[in-house]
Amino acid sequence: MIKTQILKKILPLLVAPVVFLIGFTACEKAVQPVPINYGQDECEYCRMKITDPRYGSELLLKTGKAYKFDSIECLAAYYLKNKNNPNIHSLWVPDFLTKKFIPAETAVYLHSKDLPSPMGLNISAFKSKEELEKVRQKYGGEVLNWEQVLQLVKKEWLEKEGQKTDHHHHHHHKDMNM
Amino acid sequence: MKRLFLLLFLLYTAGLEAKTITVCPDCPINSIKKALEQAEDGDTILIKKGLYREGNILVKKSVKLIGEGYPVIDGEKKHEVITVKANGVLVKGLVIQNSGKSDIEDIAGIKFFRTKNCRIEDCILKNNFWGIYFAASKNGIIKNNKVIGPAKLSYLKSAFGTQIETNFGNGIHLWHCKDMLVEGNHVKNHRDGIYFEFVKNSTIINNLSEENLRYGLHFMFSHRDNYINNTFRKNGAGVAVMYTKYVYMANNRFEYNWGAASYGILLKEIYDSYMFHNVFYKNTTGIFADNTNRTIIEENDFIENGWAVRIWANSQNNLFKHNNFIANTFNVVTNSFQNPNTYTENYWSDYKGFDLNRDGYGDVPYRPVSLFGYFTENYPQSIILTRSFFIYVLDLTERIFPMLIPSKLVDEKPLMRKYEWSK
Amino acid sequence: MLKLLKYEFYNMFRNKWILFYFLFFLILTSSLFYFTKEPAKVVATLLQMVILVVPLISLILGTIFMYDSRNFIELLLSQPINRKSIYFAKYLGATVSLSAGFLLGVLLPYLFFLRQIEGSAEYFLYASLIVSGVFMTFIFTAFAFLIATFFEDRVKGFGASILVWLYFTLIYDGIILFIIIYFQQYPLEKPVLVLSMLNPVDIARIFVILQLDISALLGYTGTIFKKFFDTWLGMATSFGVMVVWTVLPLTLGLWKFKKKDF
């Protein structure tokens, strides 16, 4: 009897922070990309510091939580591993020239061995084909869409990762001809 | 005797063919470019003390560029200072400074592109976008250089929430190379001090890499390399090694990599490697192992780090043996209830057991993981509860009634005394 | 009220508990400085005292003082003084004496050892430790008075004091951890910041830790807090919260005290 009385009095204290939190998140603004703190934030996939604004990417959850990546290939790899999460809201990559976020699905990508991206798959994003061509004139390389980027990352990274139990297989990244 | 004659003869003929061209501001040949025009393969260009502003100097012949009294070659913040596209080039005793800077190009103080048997020795590189850059080269030597860039660590202090200058290049940058030697260099204030990408069968020895904005040493996809007797100090994020097999790291010091997301060393997808006699001192994290497998970590010292070892459950079949864990805030943390690695015969300074049978090993196993450590690894925000009374109670409860910590993550034979290995 | 306060001090400064409290901090701090000459390390240990012992002692001694002076309060109430003055005089008498015990106990050894200190003297760090401790005293003595005014029964009063202490030092952080785990898919940076800012014990703990070496361990979350504290808004907010946590129980206690039958 006394115990339930005490409990009744304490319960609001316990619940208060939770209720507060729910109220707080409910008032949050619409889900949109969060600015990356270059030099401070860590890549969610490869754990490296994010330092290059030409490649810093983001995955947003419906809750507004943002996962940040140092390269487009890391975003793609993370997405491939987590795409069954029903909470995923959107994917964002930076436009190579303006460094502003654009949706990953609408961006066009340049895959050029002479334009190395932070994690070695050499993928850069552009908001339009015209912009991309400006850069491609100098560096060359092939043009990809988002689906093809995913395919590339799957092939170059994820499928090879599966082989790690194999002791002596040949290393999986093609070296440039010397 | 016959042999000696032969040798003398060879030297003589070589001397006949290979001439020395002297360059100085007041000489008839007052620019390096002019000297290069006149030079032939095998010639030496002797550059006397002075300031040389010649735009981009392109070396396409196998010459020796040798400075006397440290002549200064200046890129006027516009050009790549020296570009080498020939084999067997030696660059020695120069000051190379003020390269250009670009948003989309890697402009270096000196760049070697598709070369063999090139050497750069005793040079001073100052204020270049990228310092020494080797691309697609073989059998190169980078020795006793001083590479000081413009990227100050203090940029990071005010970085949070504001856009800061992050566009810096690396100090010694090797890309798609083979059989290289990086020895005795001092690299400072670049983005990454020493950077290897697709570099194989190479050795990094006796270097000091410090106060770089991101990593003191950073390598990816660089198999069968040796890293010996280097010091990586006070780098923004420490050292990162990734996607590589057969790494040999011995006698290195990883120290004062003490920042919000810094590591002594970050191991990401490392296979079949060996870490031996390294010292991790005052790093936020000593070793952070993500997907690191079949690696032996033996006879290393972990002293006064935040986390001595953070190891994720995707890292398997690693062995921690004869290491000394001394006064770290957390010894080992992991994000899983499983333990696929082996910890044995290490010394843990906070081990509280006894050794009644006097065999040198504690009688009860040591459990290096705390529950709070587990939480911080899985829910990073919970770190904000550091030093909370709640955490003491939580850890104490877990020690008395273990529930969450992997029961197999134990050192069955904890050493009673520090393991002495000779340095 | 000031006259009343004067005699409160006469009374308090001769109180053996206050003396013990002072000696406890004096001896502890002195021995810490004796063994390490680095103020940052001393602060790291004292911080635990500030966020655990100071609240606990403030609560316990505060309730003891209030219960013990019940009859005297009756006597005072029969004099031509208003209740507010009595309550404030009692509160200030207790809280200032406790603060002084803590402050002198911690400060004197620091000043004494200041010459022998190796490295940085850490004035700001030490000052923030002391300010935190004083705030803890003001806040939890206010709670003690509130509790002692609410509960006639001493035993209940002590029970409530312990509960308040557990809530702020233990349970609240447990709730935060629960939230962090349960709502991990939400952007929690701001909510966790705000939640921590609502608990004075957490403010003191985090504020001091951020200035210590171990702040590097706090990583990204710590950076957010650090950035917050670096702004005037952050400083003002945390200061404001401390003041609110002092004023809130104090006014509530006074309100109850004014209506109370003796």
Added chain:
Amino acid sequence: MVKVKNLYKRFGKVEVLKGINLELTGGKVSAILGPNGSGKTTLIKAVLGLVIPTSGEILVKGENVRKSWSYRKYIGYMPQIAVFPENLTLKELINMLIDIRKEGYNPNIKEEIVNGFKLEKYMDKKLKTLSGGTKQKVSALITFMFDPEIYFLDEPTVGLDPISSSFLKDKIREQVERGRLVVLTSHIMSEVEEIADDIVFLLEGQIYVQGKVEEIIQQAGERNLERAIAKLMEKSYNA
């Protein structure tokens, strides 16, 4: 001087005072009597402002006591058990009260009582070292030295030796002769009979009987007050 109109007080579920109407005037000693729990102390405390009435009005010298505190300068109160801040000395206590009260302080009266009770030697002693009787004397001292117009004395002679007790009683009578009002409670009926003029007999929160001491003894047809009161109480138990 003190007027109580239709006073009710409830503590939780217990109604302690149920409509008290009372008027007390100066120049008299009025004793409030009644069995334990009849509401004596509550009534006194209500007048002092220590207990806040549920309803009803209390006037002290025409001033409503609700929300006022300055009227207490007319009142001296001697509680049943005197407890003082233990680390103050007697002198400090006296100075403190003079400091906060000032009004009415009469050094002559103070001297007289200090001498009468022989308190001089305790002046520099800490209050926690004093015996119960001495504390009672101190309590009387700090009540009388302000020369108030109204006295509330809750069991004033408890713990006093006969000499001190007589001294105190003399002092009480003296005040009445100066036109002061003295309200007291006591369990010693002979004492009440000796010094009181009027009696207010409370029973279960109401005034059961009120009147002059002699009248009450007469009405009950008894020899003395003690027996008269005993009879009254018996009656009430049977009722």
